[in-house]
Amino acid sequence: MLKNTAENDTSGRCTVKWGVCGCGRVAHDFVTAMHSRSQGGRVIAVGDIPQFQENAAKFAKEKGIFRVYSSFEDVGLDPDVDVVYVAVINSLHYDVASMLLRRKKNVLVEKPCALKSAHVRDLIDLARENDCFLMEGIWMRFFPATKGFIGRLEKRGVDSIGYVTASLGFSGCEIPRILDPKLGGGAMLDMGVYLLHLVCLLFGREEPEELLATAKLTSSGVDESTAVTIRYRNGQILQLFATVSHKPLCDAVVVGKDGNIVRLCSPFWCSTKLESSDGVQEFPLPEIPGMLHPNSEGFIYEINGVEAAILKGEKECHSCPLEDSYFVSQLMDKILEKINACVG
Numbered sequence: 001m002l003k004n005t006a007e008n009d010t011s012g013r014c015t016v017k018w019g020v021c022g023c024g025r026v027a028h029d030f031v032t033a034m035h036s037r038s039q040g041g042r043v044i045a046v047g048d049i050p051q052f053q054e055n056a057a058k059f060a061k062e063k064g065i066f067r068v069y070s071s072f073e074d075v076g077l078d079p080d081v082d083v084v085y086v087a088v089i090n091s092l093h094y095d096v097a098s099m100l101l102r103r104k105k106n107v108l109v110e111k112p113c114a115l116k117s118a119h120v121r122d123l124i125d126l127a128r129e130n131d132c133f134l135m136e137g138i139w140m141r142f143f144p145a146t147k148g149f150i151g152r153l154e155k156r157g158v159d160s161i162g163y164v165t166a167s168l169g170f171s172g173c174e175i176p177r178i179l180d181p182k183l184g185g186g187a188m189l190d191m192g193v194y195l196l197h198l199v200c201l202l203f204g205r206e207e208p209e210e211l212l213a214t215a216k217l218t219s220s221g222v223d224e225s226t227a228v229t230i231r232y233r234n235g236q237i238l239q240l241f242a243t244v245s246h247k248p249l250c251d252a253v254v255v256g257k258d259g260n261i262v263r264l265c266s267p268f269w270c271s272t273k274l275e276s277s278d279g280v281q282e283f284p285l286p287e288i289p290g291m292l293h294p295n296s297e298g299f300i301y302e303i304n305g306v307e308a309a310i311l312k313g314e315k316e317c318h319s320c321p322l323e324d325s326y327f328v329s330q331l332m333d334k335i336l337e338k339i340n341a342c343v344g
Contacts, residue, residue: 016041016307019075019105021096022087023048023059026110029296030085031063034303036288041082041307047075072096076103083133083310086110089177090184094119097134101126106133108306112193115184117329124322133310135317136325138197142301145271145283149264150201152276153254158203161236166195166252166268169225169243178244179220186222187215187242188335194269195240196328198252199230202238205327209233213338216245228335270295 018034018041020027031043047069048056060068069075075084076099083106086096094114100107101123113136114120127134140146153161168191172178178185210231215223225243232238241248250266265273272295274281285297309317316322 015039016310017080017082018043019045019047019078019081019084020087021047021072021075021084021100022089023052023056024087025292027085027087028059029291029293030087030299030303031065032290033288033297033299035063036286036297037300040304043085045069045075045078045081047072073099076100076105082106083108083306085137090189091115091182093184094123097123098126101130101132101134104130104132106310108135108137108302110137112136112184112189112332113325113329115189117326117333120326120329124326127315127322131315133306133315134322135306135309135320136322137302138194138320138325139299139302140194140197140269141201141320142305143270143272143283143298144301145264145274145281146201148274148281148283149252149262149271152262152274153202156256156260158236159234160256160258161202161254162257163255164199164202164236164238164253165240166198166238167241167243167248168192168194168250168267168269169241169246169248171246172244173218173224179218179222181220181222185220186224186226187244188223188226188332188339190244191269192226192240192242192335193328193332195228195242196331197324198268199238199240199331200324200328202254203232203236205323206232211331211334211338213335215339217339223339226335226339267294270298272298 020043023046043065045067046056046060046065050070053070056068084100086093086109088096093109097107097109177183178190208230212229215226218224224245228240230238252264252268254262260277263275264271265275272283272285285295288297305317305319
């Protein structure tokens with residue numbers, strides 16, 4: 001339960017008080033989506049490292065946030081904060097999230113939850129030891145189009161799937177962090193987690209019969225492009241592709257053994273459209289001005305899911321279970337190991 005930190009909004013509903021660690025572009029869209037709602041939680045505190053304080057102050061002023069901290073630790077020490085959204089650089093996700101959990105704060109940590117599975121396991125254990133909510137920010141799982149896509153396939157059963165292909169990427173080689181292995185750079189760690197969560201949504205936590213991976217590496221040693229092939233025991237084949245050198249199709253397509261095709265349209269990780277033999281189904285997003293990234297209005301679905309779970313006293317969200325995040329992190333470990341082996 002919330003620890004005397006919930007307040008009532010004008011509708012009489014209990015409101016969750018958020019803290020935010022990191023004040024970049026993704027955090028901007030997250031808070032913009034949250035504050036566009038007529039009811040629900042609000043961000044009351046933000047924090048960033050000292051050298052980014054000017055940016056943090058500007059961020060807070062734009063968003064109507066009155067508490068600005070010069071460290072992530074201070075956000076975790078604020079007694080009024082119920083849950084913290086961790087939107088720092090990939091390489092700091094584990095450090096910041098683990099610090100907050102040790103301070104008994106509920107945590108929503110941006111993807112990837114951590115850069116290796118041992119750290120994901122550690123975060124899950126910390127959350128359970130400290131009786132805290134924890135979730136990896138896989139907003140894709142909350143989009144109505146994703147739910148519609150998975151719902152259609154569940155009706156037919158996983159054994160009806162014959163072939164799956166999915167791709168994602170963008171032109172990101174000019175972004176320093178994307179090429180820096182110390183910052184969690186590379187196509188798979190930065191974006192490929194969506195591909196692996198898609199696999200988990202389709203096949204659960206079933207271990208593949210075979211997993212192959214190959215990559216083109218940059219001079220810094222991170223993967224510029226990675227291709228993954230997965231085979232399951234019933235013969236289903238998945239082909240996945242992630243890149244930071246260009247924009248591929250960015251859709252997800254499932255071909256049934258009977259020839260039926262269901263497509264989660266581009267960008268599949270925040271899609272608003274399904275195509276199938278039954279026609280096209282649209283899932284329009286709410287109109288929210290000022291977004292910096294495509295379809296960021298969809299953050300609302302993830303925020304609502306997290307708040308609903310916390311207000312019920314739940315420690316994880318059913319739409320994005322912790323064990324799914326751990327399973328995905330194990331798949332990621334195996335893929336990165338194979339990439340390094342084939343180019344080593």
